[in-house]
Amino acid sequence: MNEERYCPICHGKFVEKEGTKSHEMFKKEIVIHNVPYLHCDNCGEEEYLYEHKVNMLIRDTYRSGLSEADYV
Numbered sequence: 001m002n003e004e005r006y007c008p009i010c011h012g013k014f015v016e017k018e019g020t021k022s023h024e025m026f027k028k029e030i031v032i033h034n035v036p037y038l039h040c041d042n043c044g045e046e047e048y049l050y051e052h053k054v055n056m057l058i059r060d061t062y063r064s065g066l067s068e069a070d071y072v
Helices: 049-063
Strands: 014-023 028-040 046-048 069-072
Touching: 014 049, 028 049, 046 049, 049 069
Parallel strands: 028 069
Antiparallel strands: 014 028, 028 046
């Protein structure tokens, strides 16, 4: 990430991180590993760097009948 981004809640500086995130889709938990995201150390707000790609991966994982996927 080249430009600094700031939290829309508290205006603190976002820090780029990578980790495992859980989502619920139609009462089924979907876990995505190695997801890049932004985290505000000030208030804890988080945003995905590539939200569309994450959403597509969650959808495809659910449709495949799987409960976990790796963000690659």
